[in-house]
Amino acid sequence: MTISLTKKLIGATVAAGVIVALAGCGSAPAPASSTGGAKPADANFKPCLVSDSGGFNDKSFNESAKIGMDKAAKTLGVKALEVESKSDNDYKSNIDSLIAGKCTMIVGVGFKLDAAIADAAIANPKVNFGIIDSLADKNGDGKPDAPNIKPILFDTAQAAYLGGYAAAAWSAQEGGNKVGTFGGMKIPPVTIFMDGFVDGVKKYDEDKGTSVASVGWDKAAQDGSFTGAFAANDTAKQTANSILGQGVDVIFPVGGPIYLSASAAIKDSGKKTVMLGVDSDLAVADPSVADQILVSVMKRIDDAVNTTVLDAAKGSFDPTPYVGTLENNGVGLSSFHDFESKLPKGLTDELKALQDKIIKGDIKVESAASPK
Known part of the structure; x- marks a missing residue:
């Protein structure tokens, strides 16, 4: 059976029998419109994203993070800097390049970037960081290694x-x-x-x-x-x-x-x-x-990244870990x-x-x- 993209997009929107049933009673992460399209509080705000070795075309978590970053950047009217890692050896150099590029909010996609994000956050306390699927906890004490790291986690x-x-x-x-x-x-x-x-x-x-x-x-x-x-x-x-x-x-x-x-x-x-x-x-x-x-x-990595970046742009960066659950619609089943x-x-x-x-x-x- 061949199913067109148009049909799929329609199905994802109107399949009320499943979407309504499984959406969860908690609220989803705040939509992009929550900022009203306003410019960032800091004129120098520059959001940035670094993939893991899967790249941005993985049809999975890297691509979802990019969608969220792109959405936030469009809402804010800024240009996001996004770099793709070709191998695990690229993480440190890619993050260093983002810091050199004057990024003020850097999101690392995936557990494999935890050490590189932790090290960069410690060395650059004025830059805010997000890390997906990790606490960036090299010390093993159950919390991020620096106060400028926001873990983006999902149950x-x-x-x-x-x-x-x-x-x-x-x-x-x-x-x-x-x-x-x-x-x-x-x-x-x-x-x-x-x-x-x-x-x-x-x-x-x-x-x-x-x-x-x-x-x-x-x-x-x-x-x-x-x-x-x-x-x-x-x-x-x-x-x-x-x-x-x-x-x-x-x-x-x-x-x-x-x-x-x-x-x-x-x-x-x-x-x-x-x-x-x-x-x-x-x-x-x-x-x-x-x-x-x-x-x-x-x-829903896209929603979580979008909200994290918008909050940082408003000057409301909060290092408290975000945890996506069924209740807050951070995780769930598709149609x-x-x-x-x-x-x-x-x-x-x-x-x-x-x-x-x-x-x-x-x-x-x-x-x-x-x-x-």
């Missing part, structure tokens, strides 16, 4: 729990009764998705009296299948094949571009396996795989798009009820990687 286990439940429901309907996941690097921003996913599958089994199995991740042992990086390459495809070979109906690749390898592996297998997207609404971000995406587990008409009866209502219970605290979704 994605909550949204992945809903994704795991939906995956189990789909697999039970398809008859395979098995789902699987694999990750890029074995780091907390990846394993937090996997923890929530397998717990959501378990919840479905408890509620329905089924035996949908999950493979690729053992939460108790904190061990599973990983590619060792975030690149879409032969290693990622082989890892996907090892999961597909176990007969899964749904596969959850957690790690930016590795979804491309999973997509290729599914096509080569000739199976009807579907995927869960990660970070962004993948069916919209990459229409080429839309017919394989059951639903996406999103963390099911064209799969909505094929879902098990009542599934969206069940997901809404689960989400409400998580928000109220009646269901505790726990991961060793959850923000504390």
Whole structure:
């Protein structure tokens, strides 16, 4: 089935049955209009962004951060300086180049930049920094290493729990009764998705009296299948094949571009396996795989970056960590798009009820990687 980008964008906007059901009762990060389009309080304000080695075209967290930065810059009427890291060795030099370029607010995208951001913040106390998916805590004391760092964190286990439940429901309907996941690097921003996913599958089994199995991740042992990086390459495809070979109906690749390898592996297998997207609404971000995406587990990095930059521009930089949750709409599920008409009866209502219970605290979704 071929699904156009236009159709996807419309679906993301008007699929009220899912969007309204799963939006969460907490308020989202403040929209760009909160500044009224005013100029920054400081005429020298210059927002800047540095990607991790995945680059800005990863259809995932780097691209989402860039969208948020671009939105903030447009609202403020300023030019954002954005640099792309080609490898992990680029982080320090890229951040140094932004500092030399007179950046006053620098956001680093991803856990892998934590040490470079921490060092730069300590050395440049007059520059404000944001860091996605990390505390920039080299000291290990549970807080950022400098007062000019704002951690931008997400409790994605909550949204992945809903994704795991939906995956189990789909697999039970398809008859395979098995789902699987694999990750890029074995780091907390990846394993937090996997923890929530397998717990959501378990919840479905408890509620329905089924035996949908999950493979690729053992939460108790904190061990599973990983590619060792975030690149879409032969290693990622082989890892996907090892999961597909176990007969899964749904596969959850957690790690930016590795979804491309999973997509290729599914096509080569000739199976009807579907995927869960990660970070962004993948069916919209990459229409080429839309017919394989059951639903996406999103963390709204774009909104968080946008708000962080706008606050800094107003002179209201706050180093208190932001934590995206279901309640504040920082994480959540996307629309099911064209799969909505094929879902098990009542599934969206069940997901809404689960989400409400998580928000109220009646269901505790726990991961060793959850923000504390």
